[in-house]
Amino acid sequence: MSRFRRPPPSPAARRLAAIEAPAAPLLRRSARLTAAAALLWPVQAGAIAWAISGWVEGGAPLSDTLACALVFLLAAVLRAALDHRAGALAFEGGDRVLAAERARLVEAESLRGEAAAGTDAPGQGASSAGAAAMAAQKLPMLVPYLARYRPAALRAVVGPVAILAAAAPISWAAALILLAAGPLIPVFMALIGVAAARASRRQLAEISDLNGLLMERLAALPDIRLLDARERMARDFAARSDGLRARTMAVLKVAFLSSTVLEFFSALGIAMAAVYVGFSLLGTLGFGAWGAPLTIFEGLFLLLLAPEFFQPLRDFAAAWHDRASALAVAEEIEAAEAAEPARILGRGAPAAPLPGPATIRLAGVVARGRALPDVEIAPGRSLAVTGPSGAGKSTLLAALAGLLPVERGRIEVAGRRLDAETADPWRARLAWIPQAPHFPDAPLRAVLDPRGTGDLTEALRAAEAEGVVAALPQGLDARLGETGAGVSGGEARRLMVARALASRADVLLADEPTADLDAATAAAVIRGLRRLAERGTTVIVATHDPALIAAMGAELRLAPRTAPEPAEAGG
Structure with a gap:
């Protein structure tokens, strides 16, 4: 029997991994801290459920409530600190990558300008417009991916597994409901992600076209004024701007569609868990709790765990769209590098004139x-x-x-x-x-x-x-x-x-x-x-x-x- 082989990554995915590499240690630390913060929610949920169940059942001393509140607050402070540090590391890594890529782009553009000047290569105005669009508008689209994708991916694995591990000993039925509803989110996320990547590529292409048009018109401004073609220039800009608006709205439509689908399945999973817990507490359902009826504490604990089971998956879905945009940028970078002319001879630095007759x-x-x-x-x-x-x-x-x-x-x-x-x-x-x-x-x-x-x-x-x-x-x-x-x-x-x-x-x-x-x-x-x-x-x-x-x-x-x-x- 042939063994399953993972398909090789695309050139854009390899290029994105290379872009991410300088900040990989920071991003890994950020992901671990985010995952650690996610593991604290079951502790907080247990403290809330214990305090409320004590009130409902009566007889719980005030010291128990205060202890639960202290546990909840300590866990909340630790979780906030971990999230804050994770976010700082992620954005530091994103800024580092952004600065490195902009420096590389400037260096490559200067070499391309020197090597393409006077050759059969296209005019440098369009090249400069493309470089400006890449540096100012496209490269910043890498930052949301760098800051959110890796932490969201690890949290999407660690968080739901931890919650299943906490819910399963209490009720196999509740764990089964979560386990059945959870995978639907990644499936639809992947399906919608294809459309998101396509829309992002079209948006980036429209940004490049608009910047190229701007550079061309600025260069020809004296001629445009001489020929009194300002109205035509304005119409051209309006048409191109409208095209960019349409491309941007297409990206937003895909994002809203994805959000709607993911919220639907999240709400459906949470509702099914709530229905099971509610009918179990009422005594209508007598299965799924390992032979004993659910207690108030167990029911509240499961209800508090259910939303947090889906939240990391929803965050990962949002980060997946960031990845689609980042892949589109990486694809453009890969194409630009493949089209770069050969490097010029020498360093392009000032030097003393070469002696001898100029033969x-x-x-x-x-x-x-x-x-x-x-x-x-x-x-x-x-x-x-x-x-x-x-x-x-x-x-x-x-x-x-x-x-x-x-x-x-x-x-x-x-x-x-x-x-x-x-x-x-x-x-x-x-x-x-x-x-x-x-x-x-x-x-x-x-x-x-x-x-x-x-x-x-x-x-x-x-x-x-x-x-x-x-x-x-x-x-x-x-x-x-x-x-x-x-x-x-x-x-x-x-x-x-x-x-x-x-x-x-x-x-x-x-x-x-x-x-x-x-x-x-x-x-x-x-x-x-x-x-x-x-x-x-x-x-x-x-x-x-x-x-x-x-x-x-x-x-x-x-x-x-x-x-x-x-x-x-x-x-």
């Missing part, structure tokens, strides 16, 4: 499954990398910057192999213009002057960006935000050209710097790039723009998914 040489390089051309670029040359979409233009630029580790072949920069040791010093000599410029949370003056030269006048004039800065309310002290709110795409790229001029970079890598710009703005960007080249900077651009291609000194054309013919770009 670049590629030999037999394969990156992201694409064969890149064997090419040598001499210092001070300008090169346009062209080819159809998907040919690997952005991949080539990312590989040259050390943002994308190569699978095979060799890249040499300044006469040395580009690897983890030389990547940071090499990037200290580079300037980068991505397709969608991003700005750190710092004054524009600090962004445009990374080396602290103190004078940006010449750089802004050469990049034709003086008017851009003058139009900002705070000028060089303005903070543009990640996506450059307050400037257009062309203005943002001219600012990036000014940054390259101010930093006196030896090499500039630009990914589609004139894409989606009008002719006049594109011409201004091209003139800025040409001024960089005239100053001796090596300028390498990925582009489809014929005007920009003509302005460069050489062209390297890539073919999709194949190794292009070697091209001479250094002569």
Whole structure:
């Protein structure tokens, strides 16, 4: 006969266990304290039943009542202390996990931003919106699970077993009633939990979509105002907000349905126990009490035990819904980690510039499954990398910057192999213009002057960006935000050209710097790039723009998914 095997946990369940691991010792202690607190109720119930039965039967001295009250109060104080300490440990564990996951998310997002900048990866605005939604709205959904699930699970085992152990010696019938009604709660909890998990996943997806829409609209705010599209933007937000409301209400409907079902079976079990005890005390039922009629004390004791038998199961059912939400969050974290790009070469930390002439040489390089051309670029040359979409233009630029580790072949920069040791010093000599410029949370003056030269006048004039800065309310002290709110795409790229001029970079890598710009703005960007080249900077651009291609000194054309013919770009 084949032995029963428990199915392996899902990836989301494994990820949730890994998230929980740092706080597992605290959560185990919390669960044990909660279980210990649950074991005190039979003592309190016995004290209440003994005191009341003494009053009903008469003749009980006042000292017995006082003793019962003292036992009840001492047990209540101890139970409250245990519950308080258990809750503190659980929330401490939840806060610890939340802080660790947010720190990991920030680190992963920063690495993803560096590795995805200028590659074929989607825009960083959507990625940042997703990360913000995860950090601010989704990760906190782990805390109720961490704080309640493990204590509720242990209490759901220890509490009912202890109550059955206390009730069974008094009445096998009452114990049988509880034993029959109790399992119905976990069964329906599991059935409804499937719908709860599905509803939670849909709610999380809607939160991500709404945050992504907000980031996109903030980035396009100048264009929206220019096109007078504010009403349409408001309608889009209203529609998306209504979708989130519907998803949230779906989660609440499932929660209310679960609560209704569980309360029904709890009330049914308690009512059946009460009916049995009542008719037994009246003498109508003469079975189930091990051969002797129930006494007042025994009947009251059983009645007080019945609600507490179901309470841990109801708490566990509520925590089960918390687990469904936490699994949905873990599933998103697992998917995000699976989609993370490769880590960049080096540490991404400041470093002294790599010495030597800024020569670049590629030999037999394969990156992201694409064969890149064997090419040598001499210092001070300008090169346009062209080819159809998907040919690997952005991949080539990312590989040259050390943002994308190569699978095979060799890249040499300044006469040395580009690897983890030389990547940071090499990037200290580079300037980068991505397709969608991003700005750190710092004054524009600090962004445009990374080396602290103190004078940006010449750089802004050469990049034709003086008017851009003058139009900002705070000028060089303005903070543009990640996506450059307050400037257009062309203005943002001219600012990036000014940054390259101010930093006196030896090499500039630009990914589609004139894409989606009008002719006049594109011409201004091209003139800025040409001024960089005239100053001796090596300028390498990925582009489809014929005007920009003509302005460069050489062209390297890539073919999709194949190794292009070697091209001479250094002569």
